[in-house]
Amino acid sequence: MLGNFSYCNPTKLYFGSDALNYLNAELPKYGKNIVLIYGGGSIKKNGIYDEVVKILKDNGKNVAEIAGVMPNPTVDKLYEGIEIARKHQADFLLAVGGGSVCDYAKAVAVSVNCKEDPWDKYYIRAEEPDCEILPLGCVLTMAGTGSEMNAGSVITNPKTKQKIGHVFVDEKVMPRFAVLNPNYTLTLPHYQVMAGVYDIFSHICEQYFSGTDDNTSDYISEGLMRSVIHSGRIANKNTQDYEARSNIMWAATWALNTLIAKGKTTDWMVHMIGHSVGAYTNATHGMTLAAVSLPYYRYIMPYGLQKFKRFAINVWNVNPEGKSDEQVAEDGLQAMENWMKELTLVLKISELGVTEDMLEGIAKGTIILPGGYKVLTHDEIVKILKDAM
Ligand code: NZQ
Ligand code: ZN
Secondary structure (H helix, E strand, O other), X not given: OOOOOOOOOOOEEEEXXXXXXXXXXXXXXXXXXXXXXXXXXXXXXXXXXXXXXXXXXXXOOEEEEEOOOOOOOEHHHHHHHHHHHHHOOOOEEEEEEOHHHHHHHHHHHHHXXXXXXXXXXXXXXXXXXXXXXXXXXXXXXXXXXXXXHOOEEEEEEOOOOEEXXXXXXXXXXXXXXXXXXXXXXXXXXXXXXXXXXXXXXXXXXXXXXXXXXXXXXXXXXXXXXXXXXXXXXXXXHOOOXXXXXXXXXXXXXXHXXXXXXOOXXXXXXXXXXXXXXXXXXXXXXXXXXXXXHHHHHHHHHHHHHHXXXXXXXXXXXXXOOOOOHHHHXXXXXXXXXXXXXXXXXXXXXXXXXXXXXXXXXXXXXXXXXXXXXXXXXXXXXXXXXXXXX
């Protein structure tokens, strides 16, 4: 391990079928005025809304709501939520939903007391907050993004066709606590469950495929990947399997709570391309990643061959005997492709609504990061996108 780093993760987790009870322990720590933030209505159908509201009332809270936070939340929705939180003089934000709702709550938290335009400040200029940040908590209903235990927040601007994530440095942006009850994820449709499984897998790959040093983080990543592959297979056959779904939920949190990035440069180009695809199509996040991953990894494999070989052997049980390094590495990616097909993931961006005339714009909107095995050029991104069609 050659990197230098600091590590602190202040989010307290409550995991399991009785996790929501701990809201009663957390709520008294914050002021009376709470803004409850949720999505398009799934929590009303499955009863989570009623459970949460009862606990808020029992704790004597004065509750306002921001409802209708859409998947891939938009900047206009952010402006609307900031006004609601200001008017309510919010002391605390409670996000109940998936990554979109949790990311959105973070964006509101850093914006309520901010005098500048939050889109320009946080997403375009990637600045840190210099105002008071509202504390927030999360009741998670979809496993995938890891937003419940990190400081990431992704907002989409449909007008400029930009989807930008900011990973805040300030730990106050992270949820103070997160309630993780796997039962709450059981009403998700199969498509969303599989999108979440692949999002988790991709987060681990993004951190794993960087560096050449011997790094404990990579061994943790390999264990997490094996768990996600195994539980993903079970959940694909039966989305109601609690054991598999609880493993997926726990793996999602550890895949992106900064632990496995420690000592690593990290890649994130699958996400950068996937986000740009999302900005053009509003497609489900995990599926945008699935559709660009294989063309991307096949393209960069020669630049990180030894890591791809290790991935094949340690994650996919490829037998290296009598094979060239290239063959072992390709067998690993083939095993990954087979697993992705088994999970019925979307493997073509054309199936997500991308047309040929969008490719230049998607490539232009892709933020190029330097941490992986190859710093991509614009033309290389266009080539990868073409291969993903
Ligand atoms: O809006 P509702 O009605 O709640 O429906 C949602 C939504 O349509 C539904 N859903 C959630 N929980 C459910 C449920 N349906 C039935 N039963 C339940 N229990 O699922 C749909 C998708 O929800 P969403 O929150 O959009 O999914 P996800 O958790 O994948 O979040 C995606 C967003 O997170 C960002 C993505 O870019 C995207 O904007 N990301 C955030 C990251 C972070 N904070 O670190 C990292 C990720 O890489 C990602 O970029
Ligand atoms: Zn992701």
